[in-house]
Amino acid sequence: MVLIVVMALAGYFIYNSEKTDSNFHFKYGLDLAGGTELVYEADIGGVSTGDIDDSMQTLRDVIERRVNLFGVSEPIVQVEKASIFSGGGSEYRLIVELPGITDVQEAIRLIGQTPTLEFKLLKGNITEDSTPEEMAKAFVDTGLTGRYLESAKLEFLNGRGQVGNEPIVVLNFNQEGTDLFAKITKENVGNVIAIFLDNSVISTPVVRQEITGGTAQISGGFTAEEARDLARNLNFGALPVPISLASTQSVGSTLGNDTLNQGVLAGIIGLGIVSLFLIFWYRLSGLLSVLSLGLYMVILLSLFKLIPVVLTASGIAGFILSIGMAVDANILIFERIKEEIAGGRDIRESIKEGFRRAWPSIRDANITSLLTAVVLFWFGTSLVKGFALVFGLGVIVSLFTAIIATRFFMLSLSIEKRFWLKTGISK
């Protein structure tokens, strides 16, 4: 009775939380909801080993800010460390999942807008007519880049450094950047330090004296809007480590929807067929195991919502497959009870004995399934992880429903011996 109430409540929870705008909607993976996944390879060659985790964390934060800026709902940005397999050192990756964005180009643009800011010294001679190659040769890297930037902001100044109408971008360096900037300016008084944005010169100020305050100004004849965009992009922009695109995946939302609907339909039909089979073969006890199976479904679905589990196509396949496993335990038990009855035991005893004796098989079989699920989860690209998680959860829940719930149902009904004999449990 209690179990039936639990079942009804859980069923209501699933139904209700899907209708209202609660926090417990099913979460669908990109393959079902449509969206884009980008995997970036981080080049950690220039970072000392101790700083890698920090840098990756900063990288993650920067990218996340950029993604959030564009209003993608529920983006996932995570760092993945791949080791041992690639031989030699570890590889670090950044995985960006963008639900709802199905245009890869758009997604890459959204993330990839990395303004690279560089300070270069003018060493050669250039004129207005110099070719780009000559220009590139004339400038020498100083090592000062956007990496050392702490913040950038927009200000308006006039020609003499007072508040005025010309929009400029003020750069604040961090400690390291300040020191570097001071050193460069000290050694190059009278020279030109060019400021490069995305590989083109935007400003060529002449150094008048050593600058120790750690601030620099870019005044490149911007409009107010350009200057504001630049300041914003620089704030969001300074990536601690360079990244390059390693793989992209994108699934259209129609394809995702179809897969979802077909998966659900297949699940319902599969469940229906299994229920029919169980009832046909085991009659009353079959009906009880179908009840347990119903309980199994609502518990598992509630867990999906509560944890929450991100449902993917392979996850749904895992779910449907786990139905088979859930039924298996009951079949094992019923066959065992049949044997016990055939061996001449009393019906109630047989049921208890059947459960007791079937237990070691069920336990061992389920432990191996769980072990497999754990290895799979570890193996994990998101696709496989989805399958493993659902499969593993399914095994655990099915242990509960197939044994405790079915046993409870059976024992609470097993009063009349003849009734059971008529209903197919015996041979």
Added chain:
Amino acid sequence: MFIIKYKKIFLSIAGVLMFASILSLLVYGLNFSVDFTGGSVLEVLYTDRPDIQMVEGVIAQHVDGKYLVRPVGDTGYSIRMPYISDEIRQEISNALAEGQPGYTEEKISSVGPVISNELKNKAFVAIGIVILVIIIFVAFAFRKVSQPISAWWYGLIAIVALLHDVLIPVGIFSFLQLDVDILFVTALLAILGYSVNDTIVVFDRVRENLKSNREMHIKEPFAETVGKSLESTFARSINTSFTTLLVLLALLIIAGSAIHNFIIALLIGVVAGTYSSIFVASPLLLLVEARKNHR
């Protein structure tokens, strides 16, 4: 029990199938998808599908190396090609969409060589670890049963059954040149779990019967114990497989192309798993025992 009586025949069938699978692997190889080889896949949908030659023409213009265009569903194409940059993909999209207002891109995936290599390694390592864990677990679960054959044999034989169950889907996928992708590996791993599950139920019965024989001081030939155990688990094995197959068949008929191959692999694996737990694992137990006692 007829299975015990004709064990050599059943074992031979399994042996021949395994041999054929290995042969097919050697002759045809596996058709690895971009997950493992690196490369790009583009799935497009039209309202009014143009000729395949037109699509192939566009791809040939932009891509160096081997490519494959396949019709998907009623109005779509799936294009597989070497790893392309996103700029090139954009050019291809533009060319494919020209004069086709109903053109949509359903799926794009590009996998770089680093990731595909790593996936391949991970797949092998995962399968290896599952096998190792299972041997250890089965040997542990059967540690009290060392007569008439040692507990390790149960683990090893479970692995033979398991190899059988994995080799056959791999062989069939090789023979039919179906795509071997990450999902296929997932299916194989699921089959591993299922196969051992099945085999253990039978072995467990053998274990229980051996134990009760010992307690009641009944001397019974091993063959008879195994035969009895098989007989009493037979209905369960068939019924469980049958229900699982029903569910999988429902999936196969309804589910979309995305997991079609996955389901086929599972179907083959479940059938092979049922066969091996009944017709391979237990007969092997007897062979081991016979060899040990009649040496």
